[in-house]
Amino acid sequence: MVVGEIMDLFNILRGIIKDKDTITPKEMAIIDENAEYLGIKKILLMENAGKSVYEEIKDIYAENYIIFCGTGNNGGDGFVVARHIGNAEVILIGREQDIKTHEARENFKILKTLSEFGDIKIRQILRVEEVEGIFKQLENENKKTIIIDAMIGTGVKGDLREPYKSIVEKINTLKKRNKNIFVVSVDVETGNLDSDLTITFHKRKTINRKNAIVKEIGIPKEAEYIVGWGDLKALKKREKDSHKGQNGKVLIIGGSREFYGAPILTGLSSLKIADLVAVFSVNKVINKINHPEFILYGVEGDYLSSQHVDYALKVSEKYDVVVLGNGLSVNSKTRAFVNEFLSRCEKKVVIDADAIKLIDYAEFEFLESYIFTPHIGEFKRMNLELDNPKSIKNLKSTIVLKGEKDIIFNNEMVKINKTGNAGLTKGGTGDILAGIIGALFSNNEAFLSGCCGAFINGYAGDLLLKEKGFYYTPMDVIDKIPHVLKIFEI
Numbered sequence: 001m002v003v004g005e006i007m008d009l010f011n012i013l014r015g016i017i018k019d020k021d022t023i024t025p026k027e028m029a030i031i032d033e034n035a036e037y038l039g040i041k042k043i044l045l046m047e048n049a050g051k052s053v054y055e056e057i058k059d060i061y062a063e064n065y066i067i068f069c070g071t072g073n074n075g076g077d078g079f080v081v082a083r084h085i086g087n088a089e090v091i092l093i094g095r096e097q098d099i100k101t102h103e104a105r106e107n108f109k110i111l112k113t114l115s116e117f118g119d120i121k122i123r124q125i126l127r128v129e130e131v132e133g134i135f136k137q138l139e140n141e142n143k144k145t146i147i148i149d150a151m152i153g154t155g156v157k158g159d160l161r162e163p164y165k166s167i168v169e170k171i172n173t174l175k176k177r178n179k180n181i182f183v184v185s186v187d188v189e190t191g192n193l194d195s196d197l198t199i200t201f202h203k204r205k206t207i208n209r210k211n212a213i214v215k216e217i218g219i220p221k222e223a224e225y226i227v228g229w230g231d232l233k234a235l236k237k238r239e240k241d242s243h244k245g246q247n248g249k250v251l252i253i254g255g256s257r258e259f260y261g262a263p264i265l266t267g268l269s270s271l272k273i274a275d276l277v278a279v280f281s282v283n284k285v286i287n288k289i290n291h292p293e294f295i296l297y298g299v300e301g302d303y304l305s306s307q308h309v310d311y312a313l314k315v316s317e318k319y320d321v322v323v324l325g326n327g328l329s330v331n332s333k334t335r336a337f338v339n340e341f342l343s344r345c346e347k348k349v350v351i352d353a354d355a356i357k358l359i360d361y362a363e364f365e366f367l368e369s370y371i372f373t374p375h376i377g378e379f380k381r382m383n384l385e386l387d388n389p390k391s392i393k394n395l396k397s398t399i400v401l402k403g404e405k406d407i408i409f410n411n412e413m414v415k416i417n418k419t420g421n422a423g424l425t426k427g428g429t430g431d432i433l434a435g436i437i438g439a440l441f442s443n444n445e446a447f448l449s450g451c452c453g454a455f456i457n458g459y460a461g462d463l464l465l466k467e468k469g470f471y472y473t474p475m476d477v478i479d480k481i482p483h484v485l486k487i488f489e490i
């Protein structure tokens with residue numbers, strides 16, 4: 001499929017799958033990171049965010065401005081707002097060395113310099129007792145005062161901890177007692193702060209409680225649909241103290257008398273990420289696998305058929321994800337196996353290659369627990385009319401449509417992956433992609449696993465293109481997977 005066709009398909013899908021106008025903090029973090037992947041610096045976004053808050057409040061009459069800043073980028077926005085206001089009092093909740101990011105630190109440093117010569121005042125507190133005096137004084141304040149909440153934004157995790165909890169309670173109490181206090185939240189209200197105004201960036205957040213004003217801060221819409229390192233950073237992290245099996249258990253069901261290489265490629269690529277990888281196939285394949293890392297399950301015959309379904313289902317109970325189809329061959333036996341297995345399997349399944357061709361789509365239900373990885377020819381047999389919104393509406397499965405650019409979509413989201421090159425057209429790279437996605441799917445949801453699998457597979461190919469030109473092999477791609485994971489600290 002040429003790029004023109006891919007982009008046509010992609011635009012049809014974007015026309016049907018509408019962008020969400022309210023997003024989760026996790027979705028915002030991916031967009032934020034992918035804006036940087038596209039070359040837009042975070043410090044620019046912070047500047048635009050802080051300036052957009054200033055623009056919204058500059059015409060509200062006030063004589064005092066008190067900005068409570070946290071140690072994350074929400075606090076960083078607060079530092080920018082302070083600079084634009086000019087005569088603000090900044091209260092950093094934490095020590096300067098606690099400030100978490102380069103962008104926020106840079107803005108704090110600027111404020112510190114200004115505070116030596118201008119009207120900016122900075123205080124650093126660790127406990128709420130240290131601001132008792134300010135709240136006492138504000139209780140009887142008869143000057144209009146704007147309190148700006150740049151404490152915590154989309155980085156909030158769990159219930160509000162001290163001293164934020166007490167500070168929020170004190171601001172809420174103060175507001176009730178003194179009508180001269182006006183509270184503005186940056187991006188997201190911290191805890192149950194009773195803000196009068198919330199200015200949020202790029203899109204409303206699911207955790208916004210008030211009618212937030214949405215301000216554009218320079219994030220292009222492309223950051224919402226081009227797969228980037230932001231998607232990789234959203235993957236579940238490998239815990240340091242994790243024990244065997246926690247990082248994924250994958251069962252590869254494939255192979256046949258003619259094809260034994262495919263399930264091996266799938267298994268070897270899965271093994272680069274998952275803890276346990278098993279292969280379920282006919283003994284003609286199993287006996288050719290001399291990889292000690294694999295757990296092997298063999299059955300008699302040239303092809304998997306319905307007589308093997310019970311055993312395959314029993315074995316699959318021990319695994320998180322099944323990768324189904326690689327090298328199965330297409331005939332009446334394997335057709336019976338695939339349709340019966342899928343109708344009874346309760347596991348997450350990556351459906352690839354021959355399995356895509358073998359499914360009877362007439363009554364088929366596209367479950368959320370399925371990821372399909374077709375190329376355009378296989379996709380055309382899946383009975384999905386892309387230009388028919390009804391057909392897309394019921395598509396709970398994730399589709400990774402492989403091409404010069406990969407399109408990843410389900411009934412809610414569509415993204416495009418631009419990593420990869422013509423060297424990946426070789427036979428076997430599809431088996432590798434299925435193995436990567438199967439391993440990621442163990443601990444991540446389907447859409448994210450599909451996006452990241454496509455990105456990792458393509459990026460491995462891009463690294464190889466630089467080293468070897470187009471003439472690298474599928475085994476080279478498998479060996480490159482750990483390098484990609486290391487580059488992006490997955």
Ligand SMILES: NC(=O)C1=CN([C@@H]2O[C@H](COP(=O)(O)OP(=O)(O)OC[C@H]3O[C@@H](n4cnc5c(N)ncnc54)[C@H](O)[C@@H]3O)[C@@H](O)[C@H]2O)[C@H](O)CC1
Binds near residue numbers: 045186
């Ligand atoms: N999304 C964008 O395009 C931009 C967002 N900006 C601003 O960045 C924040 C998100 O920043 P982040 O560093 O990820 O996290 P936060 O600052 O929101 O919070 C982290 C901070 O808060 C502490 N913390 C987290 N949970 C709790 C809790 N339950 N109790 C106490 N403390 C908590 C944590 O320890 C950190 O110190 C976003 O909202 C925007 O305001 C960019 O500046 C512009 C682009």
Ligand SMILES: [K+]
Binds near residue numbers: 149189
């Ligand atoms: K906030």
